[in-house]
């Protein structure tokens with residue numbers, strides 16, 4: 184059972200009101216209608232979270248409907264991935280359907296609209312139609328075909344379906360109001376000719392309904408009571424209502440309610456933009472851990488619980504706002520702080536030789552797996568003469584307040600001994616090659632000398648037993664916070680495909696090419712067999728998750744998030 188958002192949202196208030204006024208017969212029914220033309224991103228997840236949690240909150244159910252009224256390319260990959268993502272989040276849909284399953288019914292309703300004088304076939308060219316439409320400040324004018332007899336429209340519409348005309352030759356339009364201040368109501372296109380293969384219906388159709396006509400009909404067929412969608416559809420609502428109220432062949436009264444679209448700083452949330460990043464090779468794929476897709480977040484180490492937590496905190500507002508991406512990071516950090524085992528890994532190794540430790544001697548020291556869970560036990564770490572520490576944990580000329588290692592200074596190696604740096608060995612180019620240190624043999628953690636305090640504690644690994652690994656460290660895809668301020672494209676819904684405006688090139692120019700850094704480090708050997716998706720806290724370095732490209736003996740880790748939390752609510 185998913186927990187509903189804490190405070191009552193305006194959507195819950197609307198639904199309660201509808202229930203009180205007896206406007207809903209039977210149970211609440213919602214739907215999540217993704218277009219299977221890409222992977223789900225965190226914005227879609229907000230929508231589906233609302234669709235599923237509202238249904239659940241009122242004891243109803245939610246359908247998964249693939250919105251495939253546009254003939255689309257091969258998209259079984261996306262259809263599968265969307266289902267996997269929803270299941271992974273822990274939601275269960277009632278029915279799984281395709282918008283294209285309803286093509287016949289939608290067509291029948293279109294004929295009914297023609298017969299009732301609510302729709303007509305228009306033969307204006309696209310350019311003429313644009314001109315006749317008017318502008319925001321100027322009313323449109325009626326097409327000369329607007330008042331043609333219904334029988335004539337019906338005949339043409341049937342011939343459109345039969346394939347007699349080429350693409351763009353004519354369209355079916357709703358007869359509403361060419362002078363409406365809402366341009367969408369100026370006789371909107373309901374059907375267009377498109378000789379294109381459809382993944383589900385094959386070559387059966389060469390006319391396809393537009394989103395604004397198809398969507399309310401689909402909702403009515405499924406008995407949707409509340410059709411929840413993002414705010415850019417608000418201006419489409421009068422059209423939604425027009426279709427619904429005139430659709431007498433179906434008995435249902437769905438209500439469209441809009442909520443704020445999720446925007447996040449430092450990233451883009453739009454399939455079109457994300458696809459451009461994938462196709463142009465800016466990222467390695469839809470699951471590149473920098474992407475805001477669910478598949479990428481999962482690979483990066485986000486749990487379903489952390490995503491639920493994030494959406495709960497974002498809440499269901501009516502007004503659009505940009506959410507700080509650090510809130511998302513804050514949620515996964517809290518989750519992993521509680522659930523991830525601790526381990527030691529050195530990302531940028533600097534070799535240390537302990538001059539007073541015998542060459543052959545290796546002992547095991549004991550380290551706790553989680554500071555808050557003594558019941559998770561301890562693990563044994565080999566300790567010997569040669570070790571690695573983090574290069575940045577040593578400074579030859581330490582600035583004030585640098586409490587890590589420096590010439591002549593002491594630090595504690597976590598769960599082991601106190602060491603002192605006696606000598607700095609340099610390579611040919613003057614770079615620091617190695618440190619010669621001495622160990623205080625009476626200072627073993629947990630032993631008698633453990634009480635001696637020094638200012639710094641460092642993580643480390645023993646050189647001979649350490650496992651080499653690859654670490655991938657990530658930064659934001661877009662340095663500027665306002666990356667999310669991409670132009671709204673929702674108003675063009677249903678007009679995608681060949682009519683869609685291409686992604687703006689300047690958005691790619693702002694891509695942060697330094698957003699991935701690959702390091703070769705060393706890992707404590709106690710981690711044992713690693714499986715993809717496993718998460719650890721690498722002491723002082725952040726939370727890391729095993730990548731699917733890991734192989735036995737060659738682990739690859741993604742940094743989910745660093746330890747430092749800069750999020751301020």
Ligand code: ATP
Pocket residue numbers: 216217218219225226227229230231250411412413443444445446452453454455672673
């Ligand atoms: P995109 O612009 O990313 O292509 P879309 O709206 O075309 O998004 P759909 O697959 O049609 O993608 O969207 C499915 C549902 O997800 C819709 O109901 C839409 O309102 C919702 N949705 C899409 N993006 C967001 C977002 N950023 N925040 C909230 N809801 C969203």
Ligand code: MG
Pocket residue numbers: 218676
């Ligand atoms: Mg869409």
